[in-house]
Amino acid sequence: MAIIISFPGAALYYAVYAVPPLFLLYLALNYYYNSLNIFPGPFWAHLTDIWRCIDVKGRRPELTHIALHRKYGDIVRLGPRTLSFADPKATKVIYGLNKGFTKSEFYPVQMTVSKGEPLPSLFSTLDESFHANLRRSVNHAFSMSSLVQYEPMVDETTEIFLDQTSRLFADGATVCDFARWLQFFAFDVIGSITYSKRHGFIEKNEDIDGIVSSLANIFDYSGPIGQMPWLDKLFWKNPIFDLLQKLGLSDNSHPVAIFAKHRMEERVSAKVDITGSKDDLLTMFLKAGEARPDFMTNKRVLTMAVSMAFAGSETTAISIASVFYYLLKNPECMTRVKQELDAAVDNGTIVNRPTGLVSWTESRQLPYLDACIKEAFRMHPAVGLPLERVVPASGVEISGHFIRGGTIVGCSPWVIHRREDIFGSDADVYNPDRWLTAPPDQIKAMDGMMLQFGAGSRTCIGKNISLMEIYKIVPSFLRRFEVCSLCFLREANIRDADLFG
Numbered sequence: 336m337a338i339i340i341s342f343p344g345a346a347l348y349y350a351v352y353a354v355p356p357l358f359l360l361y362l363a364l365n366y367y368y369n370s371l372n373i374f375p376g377p378f379w380a381h382l383t384d385i386w387r388c389i390d391v392k393g394r395r396p397e398l399t400h401i402a403l404h405r406k407y408g409d410i411v412r413l414g415p416r417t418l419s420f421a422d423p424k425a426t427k428v429i430y431g432l433n434k435g436f437t438k439s440e441f442y443p444v445q446m447t448v449s450k451g452e453p454l455p456s457l458f459s460t461l462d463e464s465f466h467a468n469l470r471r472s473v474n475h476a477f478s479m480s481s482l483v484q485y486e487p488m489v490d491e492t493t494e495i496f497l498d499q500t501s502r503l504f505a506d507g508a509t510v511c512d513f514a515r516w517l518q519f520f521a522f523d524v525i526g527s528i529t530y531s532k533r534h535g536f537i538e539k540n541e542d543i544d545g546i547v548s549s550l551a552n553i554f555d556y557s558g559p560i561g562q563m564p565w566l567d568k569l570f571w572k573n574p575i576f577d578l579l580q581k582l583g584l585s586d587n588s589h590p591v592a593i594f595a596k597h598r599m600e601e602r603v604s605a606k607v608d609i610t611g612s613k614d615d616l617l618t619m620f621l622k623a624g625e626a627r628p629d630f631m632t633n634k635r636v637l638t639m640a641v642s643m644a645f646a647g648s649e650t651t652a653i654s655i656a657s658v659f660y661y662l663l664k665n666p667e668c669m670t671r672v673k674q675e676l677d678a679a680v681d682n683g684t685i686v687n688r689p690t691g692l693v694s695w696t697e698s699r700q701l702p703y704l705d706a707c708i709k710e711a712f713r714m715h716p717a718v719g720l721p722l723e724r725v726v727p728a729s730g731v732e733i734s735g736h737f738i739r740g741g742t743i744v745g746c747s748p749w750v751i752h753r754r755e756d757i758f759g760s761d762a763d764v765y766n767p768d769r770w771l772t773a774p775p776d777q778i779k780a781m782d783g784m785m786l787q788f789g790a791g792s793r794t795c796i797g798k799n800i801s802l803m804e805i806y807k808i809v810p811s812f813l814r815r816f817e818v819c820s821l822c823f824l825r826e827a828n829i830r831d832a833d834l835f836g
């Protein structure tokens with residue numbers, strides 16, 4: 336006997352009646368996920384990640400997070416699976432070595448794709464054993480002893496930067512978009528350290544191959560999408576796009592990757608013997624490849640080189656910009672830095688070079704400059720989001736609560752850096768003197784809570800390189816130029832994208 340049913344009608348019937356309860360069930364599951372409903376936070380954050388995606392899209396999530404912690408306390412629920420911690424002790428658990436935490440799905444959103452294949456980097460990989468292996472292979476390239484060989488490359492780029500600043504902007508009439516100018520500087524420094532070849536931003540005073548803007552686009556994309564990482568599988572790492580790339584029908588290689596590929600081809604085709612040569616990061620990575628050819632393949636060498644620009648340019652530019660920003664906003668601090676510099680030249684601590692260049696060794700002997708830079712790092716860490724980690728399956732106790740496996744937890748450098756119990760009751764104020772006048776125990780505690788370079792096994796590998804850049808460019812620039820806010824840092828001109836990463 337035949338039964339005739341009208342399928343579209345039945346589907347509609349089920350949809351009308353089934354979808355609303357299923358949707359409510361989905362929201363309820365989100366609300367009670369891992370018993371996170373006991374933690375306070377914005378109402379919508381309990382139900383959906385859309386809330387934090389919109390917040391990040393608004394470009395100032397760090398201010399939201401500070402305000403939320405001031406309102407709700409040390410633990411705030413930022414999403415159905417996500418908790419933000421402001422408790423200093425939580426940083427030791429979440430980023431402590433061998434605690435079993437892994438990076439969250441936020442990170443692979445920033446992973447580049449080549450010919451349809453994602454390229455996990457030191458920064459973006461979630462695989463801890465791959466990470467440990469890769470970090471071991473390249474660690475030497477970032478050691479203090481290797482740094483010495485990069486300093487001349489930084490010097491050369493810094494001198495060109497100073498000369499170009501003089502040529503282009505020192506007439507007193509031309510206004511310089513300093514945040515952008517510093518991006519050019521940071522990219523060219525990374526280019527010279529990585530490949531012994533600058534991209535040429537400074538010389539040309541233009542965004543070569545649109546590198547700066549395309550990187551800005553990646554950050555604009557990965558910030559909000561990283562809050563709902565599954566969207567990345569639709570918008571970027573979509574299997575259809577991957578297939579088109581594999582078939583050669585589309586190519587969305589980033590200009591930094593194209594630049595890196597050319598440099599790598601030059602090296603490989605020149606068949607230069609790199610053994611024993613003192614050289615740039617690419618050479619160091621190639622040497623790591625020679626030492627472990629099974630692991631450090633040419634593709635991984637290339638990925639390492641590309642990730643230098645991704646991880647090390649914008650972050651450094653933001654940090655340098657914030658040092659200048661706070662010095663300009665606090666003229667008494669600017670005056671003291673300059674007095675310290677002049678005195679150091681007079682007493683021979685700094686060599687009086689015609690270019691104004693200050694060496695790294697020299698600038699580390701300037702305590703007030705050091706305090707100003709540290710304070711800028713504290714007030715304006717380059718990373719404006721919590722450094723997300725996933726709780727291991729067994730669960731873990733954080734800040735007196737048992738947090739179940741799979742929960743995303745993290746601390747934002749912005750939130751931690753404003754703790755009054757660590758940094759003092761004036762934690763919201765730029766006050767370099769805190770690094771000079773606080774009792775030694777407090778200074779130690781403050782140092783231990785600075786998260787601008789992250790913490791634990793995934794801490795910034797390029798920290799020393801960026802410190803070298805910052806501790807050189809700031810005093811060298813101030814020795815050479817008289818700067819005022821009208822010239823380059825009018826508060827209204829500082830676009831979020833440039834300064835508030």
Ligand code: HEM
Pocket residue numbers: 457458459470642643646647648650651654716717718722723786787788789790792793794795796797798800801802
């Ligand atoms: C002032 C400048 C810089 C700041 C503020 C900064 C900040 C950070 C932070 C916060 C992390 C940890 C991210 C996390 O745990 O989620 C990180 C990781 C990383 N940074 Fe930096 N960075 C800077 C400069 C650089 C430079 C110059 C390079 C390369 C030459 C670099 C390469 C990396 C890499 C490869 C990682 C991943 C390390 C790992 O997971 O093992 N960074 N950085």
